[in-house]
Amino acid sequence: MHEYSLAQALLSGLQEHLRQHPIPGRVAKVHVRKGELLSLSEWALKEAWRILTEGTELSGSELVLESVPVRVRCPSCGYEGEARYLTEEGWHIAVPVLSCPRCRGPVEITEGRDLAIVGLSIEERL
Numbered sequence: 001m002h003e004y005s006l007a008q009a010l011l012s013g014l015q016e017h018l019r020q021h022p023i024p025g026r027v028a029k030v031h032v033r034k035g036e037l038l039s040l041s042e043w044a045l046k047e048a049w050r051i052l053t054e055g056t057e058l059s060g061s062e063l064v065l066e067s068v069p070v071r072v073r074c075p076s077c078g079y080e081g082e083a084r085y086l087t088e089e090g091w092h093i094a095v096p097v098l099s100c101p102r103c104r105g106p107v108e109i110t111e112g113r114d115l116a117i118v119g120l121s122i123e124e125r126l
Ligand SMILES: [Zn+2]
Pocket: 074, 075, 076, 077, 078, 079, 100, 101, 102, 103, 104, 105
């Protein structure tokens, strides 16, 4: 399952981080940025997280997902920013069109297709 390996990657990255930067308490929430181009089931990801963290120091922590828009960079004219969106009549979602809004050249995706941990909420140990 795709979500399972994503959760596994998040977990091992976070455990490595916590080994190097120990925190005085328990992680209550893990804030994760999800790129718009990354399709996944939020439910399945949270479920995988719950299973994988069982028995670890992150057991009981909750994933909080925040969606981020696609950002691109144009190698020909130097444009950097959000991708151009094409919304067609009858479509219920905006489809990111991956061409440069300035010169219409091909662009590189700089953000929007991965998962990244952006913060932790810590419960202090009393
Ligand atoms: Zn351009």
